[in-house]
Amino acid sequence: MTIPITNQALKSNPLLEKENLLVYQKACTALEEWGSQYLLKIFQGKNLFSPGISYNIQQIRSQLEPLPFYFQLLDSLLEMLHRRKLINIASQNIYQLSPAQSHASPILLDNQKQLLIEKYPFLVPETSFLERVLKAYLSILTGRENFLNIMFPAGRFDHIEAIYKKNIDSIYYNKLLAKLVITLLLKLPSDTPLKILEIGAGIGATTEQVLPLIADRKELSIIYHYTDISKVFVNYGKKNYYDRYPFLVCDPLNIEITPTMQGFNLEEYDVIIASNVLHATKDILTTLHHIKLLIKSGGFLILNESTSKRDFSTLAFGLATGWWASKDAWRIPGSPFISAENWTTVLAITGFKNISSSINLLNSDINGYQDIIIAINEK
Numbered sequence: 001m002t003i004p005i006t007n008q009a010l011k012s013n014p015l016l017e018k019e020n021l022l023v024y025q026k027a028c029t030a031l032e033e034w035g036s037q038y039l040l041k042i043f044q045g046k047n048l049f050s051p052g053i054s055y056n057i058q059q060i061r062s063q064l065e066p067l068p069f070y071f072q073l074l075d076s077l078l079e080m081l082h083r084r085k086l087i088n089i090a091s092q093n094i095y096q097l098s099p100a101q102s103h104a105s106p107i108l109l110d111n112q113k114q115l116l117i118e119k120y121p122f123l124v125p126e127t128s129f130l131e132r133v134l135k136a137y138l139s140i141l142t143g144r145e146n147f148l149n150i151m152f153p154a155g156r157f158d159h160i161e162a163i164y165k166k167n168i169d170s171i172y173y174n175k176l177l178a179k180l181v182i183t184l185l186l187k188l189p190s191d192t193p194l195k196i197l198e199i200g201a202g203i204g205a206t207t208e209q210v211l212p213l214i215a216d217r218k219e220l221s222i223i224y225h226y227t228d229i230s231k232v233f234v235n236y237g238k239k240n241y242y243d244r245y246p247f248l249v250c251d252p253l254n255i256e257i258t259p260t261m262q263g264f265n266l267e268e269y270d271v272i273i274a275s276n277v278l279h280a281t282k283d284i285l286t287t288l289h290h291i292k293l294l295i296k297s298g299g300f301l302i303l304n305e306s307t308s309k310r311d312f313s314t315l316a317f318g319l320a321t322g323w324w325a326s327k328d329a330w331r332i333p334g335s336p337f338i339s340a341e342n343w344t345t346v347l348a349i350t351g352f353k354n355i356s357s358s359i360n361l362l363n364s365d366i367n368g369y370q371d372i373i374i375a376i377n378e379k
Helices: 007-011 018-044 057-064 068-083 106-119 121-135 137-141 147-151 158-164 168-187 207-216 231-241 284-294 311-317 340-349
Strands: 054-056 087-091 094-097 194-199 222-228 248-252 269-275 295-306 353-357 370-377
Touching (some): 018 106, 018 137, 018 168, 018 311, 068 137, 106 121, 121 137, 121 147, 121 311, 168 194, 168 207, 168 295, 194 207, 207 222, 231 248, 284 295, 284 340, 295 340, 340 353
Parallel strands (some): 194 222
Antiparallel strands (some): 087 094, 353 370
8 A cells, every 4th residue: 555645745735834844943953952051051150161171070070969860961962062062072071161152141142032032932831841940951961850840830731732732843743643643544445444543642732733624523433542651641632632532542552562462452453553652662673563563454553753963952852761761772872863764774674664764755854853753553
C-alpha cells in the first residue's frame, strides 16, 4: 500500500501555515541565543568563565556540583556555549571565556528579553517557561529542587499547555498528523470498528487535533485509545476528553514493557500514533518491537518527532529525568533525538515497510527540526 504523504496533502489544509512556522523558528533561534547568554551568566555566578582563566571539566563540575545524572547535560550545555562562540575550547576539556565576551549583565539580559517578546509576542509562554527553568537551574542540577515543580507549579498544567498545545510549531505538525490519520483511516477496511492507539498522549497536544476530525467523520466507527505511562496524564485525558468523545478509552501504558503484560492484545490496532514521546525511551529497537506487536498486519505507525537537536529543548527540558534515558547508539550526539535517516533505519530493522517522511516534501526553507514519519506493519 502506498502511504499518502503527498505535496497536495500538505498544501490542501489552509491551517498549515508554513510562513508562520518560519517566523516561529526564527523567534526560537533568538530565544535560544538569549537563553545561552543567561546560562553563561549563571555559570559566571558560580565563579566560572572569568576573562583570561581556563577551566577543566573537573573544575566546572566542582563549582556547579551537578548530580552525576546531569553530567551528560553539562557536556551538551558546554558544547552549546562553544558553538555559539560564548566560550572557547583551548584543548580537550579545557574551556575559556571567548575574548569577545565579558560578565553578562542581568539588566542587559532583561532588556533583551523584553525586546524579544515585543518583537515576537507569541513567544511569551516559551520565554517565561525558559526563564523559570534558568532561575532554578542550579537548584535542579544539584538535586535541591525537582524539575517537575517547574513544569507543573502547584500541580497546574497551564504553563506547559501553552507550550505543547498552543505554539505555532506544535499546532503545525499536530494538524498535519491529524489530517494524515483521517486519510489513512479512509483507506482501511471498515467492516469492524477501527482502533487507534496513542502512546504517550500526555496533555493531549496531538489528541486535541485528531479527535475533532474523527468526530466529524460520522461514517467511521472508531475506538481511540489514549494512553500514557503516567496515571496523572491518563486522568487528564479522562477529565478533558471523555465527555466530548464517547469513542475514547484511557489507560496507562509503558511501551518499554511488553504490552501483553499490561493487558493489551496482539495485533489489535489499525493505527498507532506516537507524538514526541519515543525519544524518551531507553532502547528504540525494543520500543519499536513492542509497538509492532500491537499493530494489525497492514496497519500504520505514525511518528511525530524532533529529528534535530534544538538548544531550546536542551535548555528547557534537558533537566527532565527522562531526557537522558536512552542507552542505544541511534541518538543525535548531545540529545535524545533520532535523525530522520536513523528513524528510517531503525524502523526497517524492526520490520516496518514503506517508510515515508513528510520532511522531504515540505518546502526547503523550513528547517528540519520536526518530522512526521509513517510506516506500515506488513507481515
